[in-house]
Amino acid sequence: MQKNNTVIISDKRNSSLANKISLDLDAQYRNAELRVFPDGESKIRLDNVAKRNCIIVHSTYPPTDQHLMQLFMIIYKCRGDGANDICVVSPYLAYTRQDKVFVDGEIVSINLVGRILESLGTTKLITIDSHSPNSLNYSFKTVDLTAIPSLASYVKKNITLNNPIVISPDEGGIERARKFAGIIDVNMLSLVKTRDRFTGDISISLSEQKTLKKRDALIVDDMISTGNSIIKATEILKKNNIGDVFVICTHALLVDDAKEKLFKAGVKEVISTNSIPNDFAKVDLGSLISNYFLDQ
Numbered sequence: 294m295q296k297n298n299t300v301i302i303s304d305k306r307n308s309s310l311a312n313k314i315s316l317d318l319d320a321q322y323r324n325a326e327l328r329v330f331p332d333g334e335s336k337i338r339l340d341n342v343a344k345r346n347c348i349i350v351h352s353t354y355p356p357t358d359q360h361l362m363q364l365f366m367i368i369y370k371c372r373g374d375g376a377n378d379i380c381v382v383s384p385y386l387a388y389t390r391q392d393k394v395f396v397d398g399e400i401v402s403i404n405l406v407g408r409i410l411e412s413l414g415t416t417k418l419i420t421i422d423s424h425s426p427n428s429l430n431y432s433f434k435t436v437d438l439t440a441i442p443s444l445a446s447y448v449k450k451n452i453t454l455n456n457p458i459v460i461s462p463d464e465g466g467i468e469r470a471r472k473f474a475g476i477i478d479v480n481m482l483s484l485v486k487t488r489d490r491f492t493g494d495i496s497i498s499l500s501e502q503k504t505l506k507k508r509d510a511l512i513v514d515d516m517i518s519t520g521n522s523i524i525k526a527t528e529i530l531k532k533n534n535i536g537d538v539f540v541i542c543t544h545a546l547l548v549d550d551a552k553e554k555l556f557k558a559g560v561k562e563v564i565s566t567n568s569i570p571n572d573f574a575k576v577d578l579g580s581l582i583s584n585y586f587l588d589q
């Protein structure tokens with residue numbers, strides 16, 4: 294018999310994280326049955342959640358639009374049933390990189406995602422290491438948790454390093470990398486990344502001369518998608534005679550053949566969380582999310 298009125302909802306894909314949270318919170322777990330038709334449309338079925346406080350666990354990694362649509366369907370069902378509260382936990386929230394108009398004529402996609410969540414009656418959104426937490430500026434409460442301390446403590450416990458240095462692949466990630474470096478008590482260096490806003494091509498360079506010879510590098514980033522940022526960063530580090538290259542990220546999307554390309558470029562190991570199922574998911578986000586609720 295559960296002590297509270299909270300119900301944790303997820304589809305099968307997100308069930309391992311959702312089940313852990315439901316155990317920690319002593320809350321009932323509810324499966325949202327999802328089916329994808331051959332034409333790509335989704336259908337959901339969820340038992341009635343009238344008057345319940347709903348926590349929906351749903352990461353929106355690729356196929357991004359399909360997973361977002363499924364999230365919208367689950368919220369819509371909860372609201373239609375007359376749920377009390379609808380809190381969305383989306384460890385990886387898509388579209389946070391389009392947080393401004395970079396080229397005239399574009400839209401701020403993350404604002405659109407927020408508008409839809411808002412119109413469906415979402416009361417709170419929890420993300421983890423969102424690319425742009427400040428852009429989650431909606432009429433409902435948003436909370437961006439960070440997995441950086443958990444990733445740092447994994448590295449501290451499990452990896453032996455030679456005179457390590459923490460690297461941010463771009464200036465936007467400096468705070469994240471600095472936090473990581475502070476926890477494991479090593480120096481940090483930021484690379485400079487520039488992107489051609491029309492082609493998407495990136496180039497990465499060293500901002501300052503530092504002795505990198507034979508030092509092991511810990512590249513810290515929020516996400517790996519195509520792997521191109523990490524590959525370019527690794528190339529420049531290797532040119533400067535770096536030692537082993539370890540990559541630490543919260544969200545390992547690893548689209549297409551990113552994994553193979555990373556190792557081919559000389560990356561020794563990738564360490565990520567389980568916000569997205571992948572071969573390198575060494576850090577479980579369950580306790581981080583549960584502790585947030587237990588502290589409320």
Ligand code: R5P
Nearest residue numbers: 514516517518519520521522
């Ligand atoms: C961008 O600034 C992000 O922090 C990541 O560095 C980037 O999105 C990773 O994408 P990709 O792996 O495609 O280079």
